[in-house]
Amino acid sequence: LTDADARPLPTGAPGVFCYPEAFEQLLAELRTAIAALAADEPFQRLAVPPVIARSTLERAGYVASFPQLVGTVHSYAGTPREWAALAPLVVTGGDWHAHQRIGDLVLLPAACYPVYASLAGRELTSPVRFAVEASCFRQEVTSETGRLRSFRMAELVTAGDEAHCLAWRDRWLDRVGDWLTGCSLKPVVEVADDPFFGATAKLYQAAQRAQQLKYELRVELADGLVQAVASANVHRDHFGEAFGFTSAGAPGQTACTAFGLERIALALLHAHGPHPRRWPAAVRAAVGAPAGADR
Ligand code: ATP
Ligand code: ZN
Numbered sequence: 042l043t044d045a046d047a048r049p050l051p052t053g054a055p056g057v058f059c060y061p062e063a064f065e066q067l068l069a070e071l072r073t074a075i076a077a078l079a080a081d082e083p084f085q086r087l088a089v090p091p092v093i094a095r096s097t098l099e100r101a102g103y104v105a106s107f108p109q110l111v112g113t114v115h116s117y118a119g120t121p122r123e124w125a126a127l128a129p130l131v132v133t134g135g136d137w138h139a140h141q142r143i144g145d146l147v148l149l150p151a152a153c154y155p156v157y158a159s160l161a162g163r164e165l166t167s168p169v170r171f172a173v174e175a176s177c178f179r180q181e182v183t184s185e186t187g188r189l190r191s192f193r194m195a196e197l198v199t200a201g202d203e204a205h206c207l208a209w210r211d212r213w214l215d216r217v218g219d220w221l222t223g224c225s226l227k228p229v230v231e232v233a234d235d236p237f238f239g240a241t242a243k244l245y246q247a248a249q250r251a252q253q254l255k256y257e258l259r260v261e262l263a264d265g266l267v268q269a270v271a272s273a274n275v276h277r278d279h280f281g282e283a284f285g286f287t288s289a290g291a292p293g294q295t296a297c298t299a300f301g302l303e304r305i306a307l308a309l310l311h312a313h314g315p316h317p318r319r320w321p322a323a324v325r326a327a328v329g330a331p332a333g334a335d336r
Contacts, residue, residue, distance in 0.1 A: 046315045047306070056181055056190035058303075067306050067317050067328065068193070072174070074329030075195055075300060078216055082170055084197060089155050089175035092146040097158045100283050103150060106245070109238045110179040112148035112190075115141035148178035152196040153297045157280035160200055165288045168201030168209075174302075187268040187304045195300040202288040206275050206296040213298040214256050214273040221270070223327040226260045226308050233257040233272065252277075260308040270304040273297075 047067055049058035060068075092114065098104055104111055117124065119140035130137040149155075152175040160169070174195040181188050199209050214230065221228040233255045234246035249255060254276065257269035274297050280286075281293030288294065309328060313320040317328075318335050325335060 044316055044318050047310055047317055048315045049303070049307075054190075055184035056188060058189070060303075063317060064306060067309070068302050070329035070331075071300070071302055071305055072195065072329070073331075074220065074327065075197075076172070077329065078220055079172060079197055082197075084170045084172035086172045087156070089149065089152050089173045091149050091176040091178065093149045093154055094158075095143070095145055095147045097154060098147055098150070101154050101157065101280065102283060103154070106235070106237050107150070110150055110181070110236070112150075112178040112180055114144050114146045114148065116144055118142035149175050150177055150179050151299065152177060152194045153198045153299070156198045157200070157284050157286075157295060160280075160286040160293065161284045163286045163293075164290075165201055165286060165293050168199055168205045171198045172196070173198060186263040186266055187301075187307050189303060192304075193302040195302055197298045198295070199297075200281070200286065200288070200293050200295045202291075203277070203294045206294040210256075210273050210275045210296040210298070213296075214258075217258055217271050217273065217298060217300075220327070221258060221260065221305075223323075224309060225321070225324050225327070226270075226312055228258040228260050228270070229267070231257050231259055233269065260304075262304060262307045262311055268301075268304055268308075270301050270308055272299045274299070 045061060045063035047061060047063035049060050049064060052059055098111070115138070117140060119127070123140060127137045127139065152173045156171045156173060172195075174193060176191060177194045178191055181190050197213065199206060218228050218230055232250050232253050234249040235255065237245040254274060256273045258271045259267045260270045262268045276295045278292035278294050280295045281288070286293040309317070313324055317325070326332070
């Protein structure tokens, strides 16, 4: 492991990779660095599974806005007799899944959604803070470097009133920018929008940009290819309305700061080479490697 190559291995499925131990070591270090950035705020840490109730994602508005990205979970709902007719099709490459039916779970597209759902019915007398990580899935149509379908997202999430959420988001945008700069990456901060689907997409994207709801930190992942490695977002009262939690009697407001762990790692590998143990000591320290790790 000492000097191992950390680069992900393709699996044959676009946007799905296997990760060598040296890559996972780097992700562990990034988690340490993010936890250190967050150390002066009382975050409640939650491990989040890679699936979420379909009803929760529907209620959050995700399905209506991003139907093209949602990975649904289907399973067989027919009889054994019906399966006897379908089973041969598995071998011949036929339509064995004709009787699959959508279930009550879908694949989780972002780590923060379960947090908002967990606040249902609460009156927030002071801001709440959560630190979460999950394996996320999005049915991306392209697969350039860093555009994965299965990826890990770490998020810091808060809920409270509007002033708190705006100030918190702005503080985190600065903090993450400084951290990435300290890792010798060159983050560019940009107002951004989400990939809304269909006829109303342009309208929603324009409104999202006009209200500066989403900022992205964009970094080069390959020669000439820049991707967002982190985002800092406010959602106004969208989730407070959707899930019924309040602050001072009004629908609660929320903000999140999301870290694309694979993308940050890929940006570092691109900038400093495929062997993390050979990186400059200052970079190793900034990414969260323990002192003396490389001796
Ligand atoms: P919101 O709360 O506004 O829905 P979010 O912050 O939870 O957004 P995004 O901004 O869409 O989620 O994604 C967060 C981060 O996850 C991105 O900045 C990126 O680093 C990473 N990410 C998103 N999509 C992919 C992908 N297809 N492959 C790899 N990483 C991704
Ligand atoms: Zn989020």
